Amino acid sequence: MKKQALFMALVLISLCSADVLSQSLEPVEWSQEHIFTQPPRVVGFREGNALLHYAIVRPMASTVHYGAFPADEDLCLPSFRFRTKAQEIGEKGGYEAALRVYRFEQDIYNMAKGSTLEGVVVYRVGILNEDDGIVNYYEGRFRCGKDDQEVWALRPCLIEGPFVDLITDRSATISLEADSSCFARVRVADRWILSQDAQGHPLKARHHEIEISRLSPSTRYIYTVEISSDPDFGKHPLAWPQRTFQTAPPFGSREPFAFAYMSDSRQNPGGGEYGFGGCNYRIAQQFMVDLYRRGTDLVLFGGDLVNGYTSSKESFLRQLRTWKKAVEPVGSYLPIYETVGNHEQIGDYIRVNFADREPMVLFADRAGEESAEALFASQFVNPLGSIYKFGPPDAEDQWSGVGGDLTDALRELGLPHRKGPPYEETVYSFNFDNVHFVAFNTNYWYTGVYYGSRENVNLALQIAGGNREGYVMENQLAWLKGDLDAAQNDEHIDWIVLFAHEPAFPNGGHLGDAMYWVVRGEKEGLNDPRIPSGDVIDMRNRFWSLVSSYSKSLVVFFGDEHNYSRTYVDDSVHPNYRYPVWQITSGGAGAPFYGQDSSVPWTMQVRKFTSVPHYCFLKVHGMKVQLEVWTRSGRLVERVALSDLPR
Known part of the structure; x- marks a missing residue:
């Protein structure tokens, strides 16, 4: 209650200032990719x-x-x-x-x-x-x-997919999109599995997700997808060429496997496929093909797939579909697990006009099925919650006092939302052999200002509510604790790997946001509990204290910064960080590069840094986890045993 009272006082002071009383709010259309x-x-x-x-x-x-x-x-x-x-x-x-x-x-x-x-x-x-x-x-x-x-x-034609999703040791899901409503089926191991609706009837639709069960662990299967406008598949059927997938090893068997991580494939200067429909089609596809040839079993992708930042639903979905076309050739063989970044942003854009200063344009995530989270989830097939039999986090509550004297004007624009958007398929976990993987969302309910100052972002949050870039809210943090508790107590799990977008400890390019929000001249980042999601440093310490409290926590992968850094985070960074955990920022999948900023307090903990486009390839064999970092030219940046941590 004390925190809410402080926040309410700040809002009333801020929104009753002469600057804000002379505001007017004007909705605007905003899209760089809307052609x-x-x-x-x-x-x-x-x-x-x-x-x-x-x-x-x-x-x-x-x-x-x-x-x-x-x-x-x-x-x-x-x-x-x-x-x-x-x-x-x-x-x-x-x-x-x-x-x-x-x-x-x-x-x-x-x-x-x-x-x-x-x-x-x-x-x-x-x-x-x-x-x-x-x-x-x-x-x-x-x-x-x-x-x-x-x-x-x-x-009828297949226009997206097939994609291999949700691989376990006993099952897999094949997803696809057709250009018209049709029937679909998959042939695996001499049996046909028909796409069905919830009542068990043959499904005629454009989108299909077909679960294949009764499989054997560590087995490579050949599969064929077939579609037709005819339920008997006798009229002009299309059989996509044979593809394969491999099931996971038996849970906890500690057989060798490999996984990859990369992030930030939004479009880049360079022309052509470097800036293709909102994404760097060329680098994203090249890296996926490299990883397929290298023998990875699954890929984690940590956000900023595309440019985003749009008020157009059609533009946002078109960008995501372009990204899927880039990765589709490899996605038909192995699963890709995605989560959102700050560029997966779609929402309402509002010009705030002032009497005595330049206007600013704020953006705010939408609610329900029109939110960035729900639209993102509609384009991918990811787990619905925790592997430990509980669903995603509950939607977050709005901050108290948001809007102030602008409440009536905001209500006409449908703001502020009382509840945040759903977390489904943007926060989830799954197990693969002896590793527990956790995707979390550092860009949930995102409100901000397009290329604005921290002061303007704070004002945007006071006006429209929502959440700050890089901030992990209470319900998600509680969900993480429940999921990580279960993994720590699971005898089949040796290591925990988390991935998201905004780094806890930025090293170059995003010191002014992520989980830091520092401005030049400050010794520490933003830590003001009177502002919505303003206690950034306290939040970061709550988050990292939680992750580092588990002896099985190995690494947290992030993106956002378009470079590679491997940072050793232990109790020398903060006394509440119990076990050392690697932070690896790998945002090199095609977005414009950033160099290193050595002004951060943890710069001595950075063990490796490079700005070249790259991806991370990890080999797991029981308790041993080896990291390799490869560039687009095929150069090995480093090879290091991540599992050599004191415990």
């Missing part, structure tokens, strides 16, 4: 040409590249063969591109001949935005063929 007003789709055929239609925000030069998937490749990486310029149609930014699909009937161009991918066309739309000189891309695919009358027609 399409209607996404590309094939609307019909003319003389052997597929007619691709789309609409964009204003007239811009537009080219479509198209090709096919090779029949003899284990990874479905598209090969583009032709291009055509799109032509304006109508008066509402509409465009049409004629794709000469009849040419794929010729042997010289039919690289998928004789395979199940024959008739599948992959395309990329490139749109030149003359304002910034950047080409914006969109990638899609469709399937076509001739009927008995030699007339071209569309047929």
Whole structure:
């Protein structure tokens, strides 16, 4: 109560100042990636040409590249063969591109001949935005063929996946997305598993998640996905090429396995695939392929998949789908576990106008199914809560006193929300052999100011409520304690590995936020309990004291800073940190680089640092855990035994 009273006093003082009383609030549209007003789709055929239609925000030069998937490749990486310029149609930014699909009937161009991918066309739309000189891309695919009358027609096509998800020693889930409602099934070990609804009936839908049970541990299975508009799969079925997955070792068997971690693949200067639909398509895909060839069993991805920061739901979802296309070739063989970063942000953008200073634009996460968390979860298949049979954390409560004298104006904008968004599939845990993995959310219910000062962020939180970047709120912290307690007491578990986005101890690029929020001239970061989520340093110490209280805690992976640092965090950093735990920041999956800032108090604890794009590859064999850090050029940055910690 004392903390709430202090906070209420601050809000009343702040919101009753002359500066704030002269405010007005104005909703604004905000999106850097919002190019399409209607996404590309094939609307019909003319003389052997597929007619691709789309609409964009204003007239811009537009080219479509198209090709096919090779029949003899284990990874479905598209090969583009032709291009055509799109032509304006109508008066509402509409465009049409004629794709000469009849040419794929010729042997010289039919690289998928004789395979199940024959008739599948992959395309990329490139749109030149003359304002910034950047080409914006969109990638899609469709399937076509001739009927008995030699007339071209569309047929159901797989447009996302298949993805392997939720691998255990006895089960796996295959997820996929089609371009139209259809039936789906998976063939594994000489049996077909049909996609069904909750009542056990055949499911006709675009999205399918098919659980495969009764599997054996440590076994590689061949699987085939098939879709059709016909429940008997007799009418133009599409069988995707055979793929494989491997089940986990028996729980606690301590067999050798490998996993990988990386983060921050949002788009980067460099043009082309470095800035593809909000993500660095080139680096994200290259690193996934490298890890597949290197033999990893699973991948952890710690947020900032895409640029985000948008008020457009369509733009946000389109960016996430682009990222999925980049990782899909490898995701059809092994599971990728994702969590959110600060760039997975979608919400309401509000211009706050002042009488005597420049306006600021704040953003606030939305509620329920329109929140960043719920939309993110809708695009991925991750565990629903803790492996120890309890669900995700409860949604957090709003801070007391938010809004002040602006309550009526905020109510017209649907703010502030009384409860935070759901945590489902952004906070979860799972076990793989003898390691307990925990994904947590350091960007929950995110409120902020786009490239604003700490003072403005504090004001935005007082106005709209929500949560600060990098802050772990009470319900999530309580959930972490329950989950980590269970893992510590689990005799099958030797090590605990956590991953999220915002580092507890930043080393270069994000000292002004994350779990520090320092400004130049301060010796310590933000620690003011009167401001919503303002006790950052106390929160960080509560979090790290919890993690370090378990002897099995090995490493906490973060991203956010676009570099690599390995930091040894022990009681020399804070006396309440009982056991030493590694902090590894690995934000090198393609976002713009950051150098090291040696001004932080823990800089002597940093054992290794580099700014080059990279990923982490870890080999586990019983109690031994070895880390390797590899760059995109194939250089080994370091190889170190993480498990050599005093206990």
